[in-house]
Amino acid sequence: MMASAAFRIRDKHSWLSQLDSVAGDGDHGSAMLRTMDRLEKAFAGEAPADLKICFCEAGWGILGADGGASTSLIGAFFLGIGEATAAGVPSWNCGELAAALQAGLKAVQVQTRAQPGDKTMMDALTPAVRAFAEAAQAGKNIGPALEAAARAAKAGVEATMNMTARYGRARLLGEKTLGHQDPGAASIALIFEGFYQGIQQSEGAA
Numbered sequence: 001m002m003a004s005a006a007f008r009i010r011d012k013h014s015w016l017s018q019l020d021s022v023a024g025d026g027d028h029g030s031a032m033l034r035t036m037d038r039l040e041k042a043f044a045g046e047a048p049a050d051l052k053i054c055f056c057e058a059g060w061g062i063l064g065a066d067g068g069a070s071t072s073l074i075g076a077f078f079l080g081i082g083e084a085t086a087a088g089v090p091s092w093n094c095g096e097l098a099a100a101l102q103a104g105l106k107a108v109q110v111q112t113r114a115q116p117g118d119k120t121m122m123d124a125l126t127p128a129v130r131a132f133a134e135a136a137q138a139g140k141n142i143g144p145a146l147e148a149a150a151r152a153a154k155a156g157v158e159a160t161m162n163m164t165a166r167y168g169r170a171r172l173l174g175e176k177t178l179g180h181q182d183p184g185a186a187s188i189a190l191i192f193e194g195f196y197q198g199i200q201q202s203e204g205a206a
Contacts, residue, residue, distance in 0.1 A: 002043045002058075004198030006036035008190040016190075019183040023165060027068075028183040034065040035074060051089045051100075055082030069167075070121055070184035073108050074191075077125070080107020094145050098136035101149075105129045112167075116156070119163040121184030128153035128192050143203060146196040153189040160185050 009016075009032050017029030038061035042054050059079025065071055084103030092100060105125060114120040116127065131152035135145035160182040 001195045001198035001202075002039055004201065005191045005194030006040050008194035008197070009033065009036045009187065012186075012190055016183050016186060019181055019186055022180045024068075024183070028070065028187070031065065031068055031071050032187050035062050035071045038062050038065055039078070049090055050087065051092070052082050052085040052087050055079070055085060055100075058082070069112075070187065073111055073121060073184070074187070076107045076111050077104040080104040083107070092142075094136045094140065094142045097142060098133045098145070101129045101132055114167050117163065118166040119160045119182045119185075120165075120167050121182070121188050123160050123163070123182065124153040124156040124185040124188035124192075127156045128188065143196070143199045146192065146199055150189070150192040150196040153185075153192040157181050157185040157189040 013029035013033050015029070016032055017026050020026050020028035039058045042058035042061055043049065045054075055078050059075050059077070059082055062075030062078060063072060065075070081100045081104040085100060108122070108125065112120070112122070114122045116123050128149040132145045132149040135148045140148075158181065161179055163182075164178060165182070
């Protein structure tokens with residue numbers, strides 16, 4: 001999942017920077033490259049994963065990547081997952097992963113007042129986590145639940161095209177931000193798309 005998410009971001013990093021150039025510094029793609037480097041590094045060990053350690057290391061590493069508000073919130077998301085996980089846990093079932101994602105979302109909500117509709121990463125992250133949780137409650141396995149989450153995140157980022165920004169530098173441009181996807185939300189959508197593709201590849205190789 002982590003390697004596939006990193007691949008999707010690397011493949012689209014120039015596009016992410018183009019989105020960011022509308023209302024930002026145009027460096028979001030570069031910041032996300034650093035973010036993915038630190039995410040992959042935290043999961044690179046050959047020993048069986050301790051999910052708490054991996055996610056906490058990823059979160060702290062991303063928080064130290066100096067990539068702006070969006071990447072700081074992504075770091076908080078992964079750190080929140082790690083801090084809510086018991087030590088020594090090597091794997092999750094679908095319900096457990098849903099709880100972990102919800103803990104990550106709550107950690108982000110502590111750091112920002114942005115809500116869906118404000119044209120931020122929350123427009124993709126919130127519906128993605130909600131869709132995964134709903135799929136888990138319906139008894140679906142991780143693969144279908146991640147597919148639902150990826151679709152929800154994609155719909156969320158596409159919806160940002162019809163929104164005006166309410167946070168960060170972009171808010172100063174008001175209606176000039178209409179017609180453009182939010183780069184932070186786009187990154188979240190790519191990450192969840194990567195999560196889903198990674199599970200598909202893993203199940204296909206099993």
